[in-house]
Amino acid sequence: MATDTASRASLDVREMQSVAPEADVQRRKHTLEESMRKTAGNGAVAYYAAQNPAINTAMTHRNIDFVNDGEGGYRDAASIDEVLAYGTARRARVTREIKDGERHAVTVVGHLPMSMCEPDGTTYHPLDTTTGLPKDGKDGRPLVTLPRYRAKDEAEMRRYFSEFIDFQATNILPGGHDAIHGGSINLDESRPHVQLLVDTYEKDPRGKEPDALRNGFSRAFGRHRSDRKVQKVSKTGNPMVAADGSPIMVGEGARRKMERYHCELKSHMIDAGFDIEAERDAVRHDRRLVLPDYQEVQDLRTETAAQAAIVEEAEADLGLVAAGLVEERQALHEKAQALEIDVFGDVVSEVQAHEREVEKDLAARRAEVEQLRKKAESEGYEKGLARGTMRAAVEFEEVEAPSLRATARAEGRAAGEAESAKIREEAQEAAEQARRDERAARVAREEAEKRLAELPEYDPKVAVQEMQAIRHDAAERVRVVAIEKGAYRTDPTTGKAVIEPASAVIDRQAAALWDQRRAGKKGPMPTETVGMRAEKVRGIARGGQKDLAKANASAERSRSQSNDGMGR
Structure with a gap:
């Protein structure tokens, strides 16, 4: 191990x-x-x-x-x-x-x-x-x-x-x-x-x-401007010097x-x-190498050592066999010389044949050893490649993947903020329009109330009395000849007398007097009773309240949309 x-x-x-x-x-x-x-x-x-x-x-x-x-x-x-x-x-x-x-x-x-x-x-x-x-x-x-x-x-x-x-x-x-x-x-x-x-x-x-x-x-x-100066070295690790022989100094x-x-x-x-x-x-x-990689190298060294031990054992066996053949050949040679026989050549032939067989066996075992060595190298390469691939995957997860996720989150957040800003802008515009509508309704209501306030107060009894007095004055001014309850007047076009009811003449005269009376007052004469006028004022007030309520509801909807746009 x-x-x-x-x-x-x-x-x-x-x-x-x-x-x-x-x-x-x-x-x-x-x-x-x-x-x-x-x-x-x-x-x-x-x-x-x-x-x-x-x-x-x-x-x-x-x-x-x-x-x-x-x-x-x-x-x-x-x-x-x-x-x-x-x-x-x-x-x-x-x-x-x-x-x-x-x-x-x-x-x-x-x-x-x-x-x-x-x-x-x-x-x-x-x-x-x-x-x-x-x-x-x-x-x-x-x-x-x-x-x-x-x-x-x-x-x-x-x-x-x-x-x-x-x-x-x-x-x-x-x-x-x-x-x-x-x-x-x-x-x-x-x-x-x-x-x-x-x-x-x-x-x-x-x-x-x-x-x-x-x-x-x-x-x-890292590299910093305050780093101490050292002599530059080549890729082979040799110190480098300038043309004048002085050392080249770098950070x-x-x-x-x-x-x-x-x-x-x-x-x-x-x-x-x-x-x-x-x-x-x-x-x-x-x-x-960082710690995990170093430990991996040590484990690979252990595995390689185990495989090397197998190779060494096989090579040792080959060495023992070869040594045994040499000793056997030498013993046979010595024995033949001691016996002084002519069969030495035959013995040598037998030994050589045996040696050839052993050499074939040795070659086969050497090929097996070489195959073991190549397999060990191949497995070592594959393990190194796999380790590098795993390291790249880990580094991607630790460095690149979080950055990509952060970028996606940032882009999503930016898009959401842009959409939210658009909604807030639209909501604010709607709220501003509601406020303008509210102001317009308030101005209209105030103008109506002002006009109503300028109308003169009206008393029906007084008006009736004035109308009766005017009609009486008109009747007093009419001087006609009674002809079948009628009266005549001169037609301004023909100059001829026109017979008509006396009441019509009186009405015409009363109308003229009424116009004179009205011309002497500020503003038109009232044409409605106090009750009618009060009812009209209440109706305008109710209409103003409806307009105001409508404007308030519009403003509230705008504010709600604005809050929704801001993520609330």
């Missing part, structure tokens, strides 16, 4: 790209539920154990989950939410909004060196990332079985992880201790390790915002920055008294 037993100070970093504030919180929550599964609860323990057989649920209760206490230290975490709240409060102080695609958080993982570990007596079968089934088990071969490890000295383990966390705060994170939200020391997996959830925010005090922050990811893990950049962090971490741990190998893990660090 091939395992990585080198005693190294490991440091693995994984970045989280922003999609949207709410989605970013969920991403941090899922990360914490996996690493702090003890605090997250039994549901989280069962869920992640089903995905990762390295988790020994009987040991999860020994995990150490912690949260930043905000006072320069850490305390035991009571819930996942308080770690999330700490990170959310930090992000709220960032003055420039973090855009989609920018890094908003980082997970940091460090394993306990193998020199500080010992097997705990349990094993597990790693799962194939493509099939989800335990690895190997093909063609009658046994399953891949890996051991779990525990700390030899728990006190030294705690001291190691404390130094590891302090190193992040002092040497890497721009925000120092405050940038560490929380984490967990996992003791229930294949090997003790610490997982930290951190941010890269740094202080950016300004005016009325002394606690303001800004994102310093590029300063910590450190992300890759060499991480290399420096690894070297500084090793030096820090060695100075702290830990048994750490000074060299770095080229396979893991040069290729920048």
Whole structure:
């Protein structure tokens, strides 16, 4: 069984790209539920154990989950939410909004060196990332079985992880201790390790915002204008110089920055008294493999070692057979010489024939060995391809898919807001029209009341008396000759006398006098009684009230439509 037993100070970093504030919180929550599964609860323990057989649920209760206490230290975490709240409060102080695609958080993982570990007596079968089934088990071969490890000295383990966390705060994170939200020391997996959830925010005090922050990811893990200068190297790793022989200096950049962090971490741990190998893990660090990929590589190494053992065994058998033939041939030759017989040639022929048969057998077995080797290489390629495909799918779900969902939500929200604005505009216009109608109705009512108020009051008794007096005056003025109860008048056209009733003459004279009387008053003489006038006023008032009620109802409908348009 091939395992990585080198005693190294490991440091693995994984970045989280922003999609949207709410989605970013969920991403941090899922990360914490996996690493702090003890605090997250039994549901989280069962869920992640089903995905990762390295988790020994009987040991999860020994995990150490912690949260930043905000006072320069850490305390035991009571819930996942308080770690999330700490990170959310930090992000709220960032003055420039973090855009989609920018890094908003980082997970940091460090394993306990193998020199500080010992097997705990349990094993597990790693799962194939493509099939989800335990690895190997093909063609009658046994399953891949890996051991779990525990700390030899728990006190030294705690001291190691404390130094590891302090190193992040002092040497890497721009925000120092405050940038560490929380984490967990996992003791229930294949090997003790610490997982930290951190941010890269740094202080950016300004005016009325002394606690303001800004994102310093590029300063910590990317390329930044403040990077220290280092000599440029070629693709083959050779230092580069200018034409005059002077070194070509460039900014450190992300890759060499991480290399420096690894070297500084090793030096820090060695100075702290830990048994750490000074060299770095080229396979893991040069290729920048994150923890799951590295574990996959180790499992593939184990499988490859098993297949290599079969090949070596077959080659060893071939070697033993060949050696036996050489010894047998030499013995026969010596025996023939000792007997001094002429049959040596025959013996040699027999030996040579036997050798040819053995050579054919050796060729067949060599072909079998070559086939085994090619099969191992092919399976390794297929596994690598499958692993890469799986990694691409995971990265799509973690990076691109949330962005696409956020874009769809934003477009839907924009369309809804545009439609809502249109409805509000139409409702506001309807409300304004209702208010105009209400004002017009009020003006009409006031004008009617004003006109009614200008009409003179009318008393029927007085009017009758005046009419009778006028008729009497008219009758007194008429001087006619009584002819069969009639009277005559001169036709103004013919000049002849026209006989007509005296009452008609009196009426005509009364009408003229009535017109004279009316001309002497302001405005027309009343032609209706007090009761008729009162009834008319009440009718106009009732009509105004109906118009007002209609205008109010229209305004209320407009306000209701406006509220509906605003999503109420």
